[in-house]
Amino acid sequence: MNCNQGTPLGHVLASKASSAFSTTSAASATSAGTSRSGGSRLLFGEIDTSSDRSSELFASVCSFVLCDSSTFLKFWLEDKCRDTFLACVPKEDLASLRLACHDFSVRAAPALFNDLTITFRSSTFTRPARVAALDRLGFYVKTLRFNLPHSSETFLPPLVDPETGAELSFTYTPQIEAPTAKRPKYGDIGTTEILTRQWPTLFHAATNVPAFIRSFSAFVNLSHLKVCCPGYDQTQRYRRGTVDYALISLRIAVEQNNLNSLDFLTLSPIYPGGILHLSPILGYGASPRSARRWSRIRHLTMHVVNSPSPQLANEPDHFKLLQTYIRNFQSNLTTFKFRWIGSKGRTPFQRRIISTELTGEHPASRAAGTEEPFAARHRSTPLLYFPKLQHAEFENAKAAADDIAQFAAAHKRTLGELNFDDIELTSGTWNDALEPLTKRPRAARRSAETADIPIMLSPTTLLPAAMEQVRITTHQESGSGRKSLRMSSWLPSKRKPKAPPPVASIKKPKDGLLGSEGQLRKALRAGVFSWR
Template sequence: MSCPVFLQFWWTGRARDTFLSFLPKEDLTSLRLACHDFSVRAAPMLFEDVSVTFRPSIFTKPARMAALDRIGHHVRNFEFRMPHGPETFLPPLLDPSTGEEVTFIYEPYVQPSGDSTSRLSVPTYGSWEMTDMLVKQYPPLFHAAANVPSFTRALSSVPNLKHLMVSCPGQEKDQRYRRSIVDYALISLRIAVERSKLPALDSLTLSPIHAGAVLYLNPTMGFGASPQSMRRWRQIRRLTVEMDSVPFTPFPPADHLKTLNAYLQVFAPSVKQLTFRWRGSKGLCPLTLHEEICLQGQNPMLACPRRSHIALRPLKFRKLREMEVENVIMDASQISSFISSHRRRLIEFNFEDTKLRSGNWDQALKPLTRISGSEKWKEKSEEVMDVPLVLGPVGIEQTTMDRMVKEFPFPQQRTPQPGRGWHRAGAKLLGTPDHMRRLLKSSVFTWI
């Protein structure tokens, strides 16, 4: 028995889709079991976001891949998760006869399109001897991570993908220069993105990732790169990176900061919205690394003598409209220089939790005065800074307001957080309504 009112609502596309967008995933799953029409209408909402935690059989199990083929055209946001852990650690590769450590030079095995040759008919890792050692000494998770065709097969099933999210948390600091299974998976994921037809892909989120990840995600570093690699990543218009902080002392050389600069160069011509955050301690601003002293004039004894003195290329974003960096340390002159060089495109910027090594915020934002022709932009905004204030016992008498201010002084140094408008410093008292009510009735405010 059908209800005319319900049918009228259900066949109104905008009303139906709005209703389905507010339903929890569990309800959408149950709704798909009601009838065929409900299943068809609810599927786009249910499978719009897909999250995958990488395991050995995640992209090779036939039943799972068949299901992905059925629902893949609904996927718009795809999250690839692979946390670091004991299972992702790779021990040294040893020769079984001599016990000596063997050097493994990795070259991704990429099966040519249309090639019907079995993957087992050719050595996967360069030679049969190396393949035999890797099969016997490395876990199945490694071989699944290095299986580039399986990654390509999976991403080819989501042709309407718009937003790719990569999450690789949990790397230990002492493993920063050691390659793990996570890194091999990132290489395979990057090659799969480049070899799949993803015309709608325009957003990339790396949150959180370890510092070395950008080396394996860079299409210009040689790991299975092809002429079409850069073309795929130039589609990205929104880039978000949340990276584990790395030291920026000149000894040893800051290799991770150099690879970060090279990675951001890939997106400089096309990205419109950029967000970058350091996790942990403050790090250098990734947009002005070419001006950092610690990356200039490296000691030739600690780096390649021919390349240690080569200056980093400045980042010049041609289409950048919105920018946000968080938890960084930089100079006022660097901020001023970046704003001036991007003034024709940049319309919104935010330096969140930024510490200035030299200069002040008036000097950093001086280009805004030159661009606008006056300082009226300062008057149009107001900064609200939360200042925790612990109020004393209500019963204690205080005779003057000066005494209260003396006991609970406000900070003298302003720490503006510029961004969506730069704001002047203010203060906000924190306390419960009842506590404030009793305070106002005390002898401090005798005129109330």
């Protein structure tokens, strides 16, 4: 295939096709954009086979890959070459490539739908054409970006009693099963009618939990879920919105489906109220099964909007909720990335009152001018402990050196990389904070090494006088005619060693076996080396 620079891939493929292929592609593209029957269901550029075209026409299109070029066929049928090429092709050209033939459509689908973005609307999970498209293509989705933007349309007005005009309170209870006449969607018939009349369609789509469960069942190979809630306004943090209810339905949909490949979770950006609704313990409709599903997450990334409460300036309300939410991922988490959006906030692993929890006494009761040794302050387990943590990143936060040292000391055995970016120390220095990672362990005492060394007959090192000291004693065992061998002189003895003979009487050993023939002959005759 020779492509000029700047020429779209779809045009190059179309130039190599027959006239029937060109007619079919044009008709299919036109029907996908205008017709309401057949082609209107082709949201991703599939070949329309529901019309009255002849089967030979589609046969010629599907056999387009059977071209005369052996070089192209060898390239296209090689999995590594084809997958590498498709990974570099833009999505716009991949959509055009799927129109060429059936084989191109099948091969390009995994690369085109590997990363899918869904912006929640009132008809996202209720339109039959979209649901059918997810059933066909959800198998290829591995990364799902779910956008829930905040806007003026997402905020809900207060409920008003149509008869008295008084404001009504509403407690939401998620319904996993489809509503019926005996079991209304919002508890009772009166409340359901009021909500249907006064609140917009987007709210009812957000509370349609069965539709969320039905749609997420198509993502059987989903491995990375990204939840994005942009446009959060801190001045409207106490108002209800459809984003809150959509997050509840999203959490229940993930818990109800067997998404066994889901290992990555990214919340960027996420507002404080969204953490509450995503919590499998404190959220609406939570159950013991909820925490079990989310505890399988191994990689967590959180970019949280910092919204301090004016009533509790020292300790925001959502900080406790944040720590409770992160605690659900402690068992299997290996990668943790956290960043505050806006003003600097405290690190999630920071304790509220360190001296009281570690020493058991109030800070005011400590004598003036006395301070606890730094090494003793970070020995205990931190508030958040991840036994399998290998990579951690914290950005745009403030923390005390004691908290960082305590966190590093508890995870230094498993932690391979620890990054701090734009961190403000409220107390202590970085040398104190990183002391557990920079301090060398004490040198281990060298223990005496012992080993069993076998006896070896080495004529070059064994003197003839030492060979003569080997005593071989034989005696008859009771009831048997075998001889027993005892080499007591070779074993360690408590007796004092004999004085060595004079130097003049010791003969110098010769090289090889020369000079020790008599000793070896005596040992062999006595049956020391018996192979019977």
